[in-house]
Amino acid sequence: MNTKKLAAERAVEAIEEDMTVGLGTGSTAYFAIEKLGERVSGGLKIRAVATSKRSEEQALGLGIPIVPFAEVGIIDITIDGADEVDRHLQLIKGGGGALLREKIVAARSAKMFVIVGEDKLVETLGAFPLPVEIVPFAHEWTLDALKALQLNPELRLADDGTLYVTDNGNYIADCRAVAIEDPADLHEKLNAIPGVVENGLFVDLAHTVIVGREDGSIDTLTR
Numbered sequence: 001m002n003t004k005k006l007a008a009e010r011a012v013e014a015i016e017e018d019m020t021v022g023l024g025t026g027s028t029a030y031f032a033i034e035k036l037g038e039r040v041s042g043g044l045k046i047r048a049v050a051t052s053k054r055s056e057e058q059a060l061g062l063g064i065p066i067v068p069f070a071e072v073g074i075i076d077i078t079i080d081g082a083d084e085v086d087r088h089l090q091l092i093k094g095g096g097g098a099l100l101r102e103k104i105v106a107a108r109s110a111k112m113f114v115i116v117g118e119d120k121l122v123e124t125l126g127a128f129p130l131p132v133e134i135v136p137f138a139h140e141w142t143l144d145a146l147k148a149l150q151l152n153p154e155l156r157l158a159d160d161g162t163l164y165v166t167d168n169g170n171y172i173a174d175c176r177a178v179a180i181e182d183p184a185d186l187h188e189k190l191n192a193i194p195g196v197v198e199n200g201l202f203v204d205l206a207h208t209v210i211v212g213r214e215d216g217s218i219d220t221l222t223r
Contacts, residue, residue: 003117003212004081008032010218011079011113011210017045020072022105023059024080025052026096028115032079037062049075051105052098053167078109082116082202083128085209089114089223090183094131094200097156097166103198103205111207118213125183129174131156131200132190139171142195149189151175170197 008031015021015036023033033055040046040063047067050056056066080102084092091114093099106112132153134142139155146153153173156164164172180186183201190199204223211219 002031003119003214004028004115005031006212006216006218007115007117007210008079009035010212011115012036012039014077014113015039015044015046015079019046019076020067020074021046021048022075022078022080022109022112023048023050023055023064024078024102025050025055025098026081028081029055029079030058032115033058033062033064036079037064040064049105051080051101052096055098072108075105075109077111077113078106079113079115080106082114082120082206082209083200084122084125085114085116085120085206086122086125086183089206089209089221090125090204091202091206092125092128092130092200093202094133094172095128097131097164097172099131099200100133100166100168100170100198103202106202106205112205114206114209116209116211118211121211125180125201126178129154129176130178130180132173132175133166133168133170133197133199134173134195135170135197138195142193143173145193145195146173146175146190149186151178168197
């Protein structure tokens with residue numbers, strides 16, 4: 001049972017005619033974009049913005065119209081995945097490397113639908129490494145500041161062994177083995193560090209979390 005695909009297809013049912021839709025990034029968002037492409041080919045009229053080059057290319061290939069950000073007011077619904085979701089619907093995102101763009105789009109959205117398999121639900125965030133996007137300039141100093149917060153940062157590597165670079169030209173420091181008891185507090189501390197562009201804690205942004213379960217059922221959680 002592909003629980004992510006199950007949740008993604010349910011989320012796409014919430015998309016209505018003439019909506020502006022935010023398209024997330026990653027393996028779960030991929031299924032949502034595929035399903036949305038089916039609905040568009042069946043006559044659904046929407047417009048969309050994407051959180052990564054990868055998602056934009058996928059959407060355009062399926063006939064989903066992508067519009068410039070300058071033409072968008074409020075996004076009606078953004079559909080995206082998450083790496084972890086706690087019981088308060090706070091998230092860790094950024095495993096796919098698009099956390100900054102994902103957060104910009106989520107913050108512009110009236111509703112954010114998060115789609116996950118049941119394995120992503122946790123009591124406390126932090127088992128999944130927390131991504132922090134940092135600028136290359138003096139990144140060693142930024143890593144020192146993250147270490148001072150006991151966050152055990154490691155620069156992410158690309159498949160070829162070189163430093164991973166985001167669509168925005170930045171690095172990602174993955175912070176490992178951290179139990180995050182107060183996501184809002186850590187979010188503020190991280191973004192106060194010079195050199196940090198954004199972090200993967202999505203605090204109070206998720207409106208609805210759709211959970212696909214191995215038995216084929218779907219749970220819908222709302223704040």
